[in-house]
Amino acid sequence: GPYTSGTGGDTLLILKEKDQDWEKDQSISVIHAPILVAAPGELHLPSDRKILIFKRSGGGAKEAYAALTSKDGIYCTAAEAEEVKDQEIHGTLLLVQKDPAPTLEEKEK
Structure with a gap:
C-alpha cells in the first residue's frame, strides 16, 4: 500500500523474535521481490547476518540483483x-x- 510501497520499491521489514512475540529489527526501503536468502558460502561477501538478495530496478537504473550484507x-x-x-x-x-497483483475477486477466492 501507499505507506510501504512507492515507485522505487517496497519497504522490507525485518522482525526478530522476543519473549514469544515479534518486534521490528530493521526496515529497508526501495526493495523489490523476489527476496532470497543466499545459501551459506554462496557469495563471498563479508556479512555477520545472512545475505539477502533482492531485485533493484526503477528510477532509470537497469534491473539487477543486489546483495544486502550486514555489519555489526x-x-x-x-x-x-x-x-x-x-x-x-x-x-x-x-x-x-x-505479477500483476491479484484482483479483489481473486483474493476472495
Whole structure:
C-alpha cells in the first residue's frame, strides 16, 4: 500500500523474535521481490547476518540483483547493496510477488 510501497520499491521489514512475540529489527526501503536468502558460502561477501538478495530496478537504473550484507548486525541500505553479477545464485526464496497483483475477486477466492 501507499505507506510501504512507492515507485522505487517496497519497504522490507525485518522482525526478530522476543519473549514469544515479534518486534521490528530493521526496515529497508526501495526493495523489490523476489527476496532470497543466499545459501551459506554462496557469495563471498563479508556479512555477520545472512545475505539477502533482492531485485533493484526503477528510477532509470537497469534491473539487477543486489546483495544486502550486514555489519555489526545492521543491514546496509538498498543503495549500498553490492550488485550480484554473472553468477547463478542458490538459497531459500522468501518473498515472491505475483505479477500483476491479484484482483479483489481473486483474493476472495
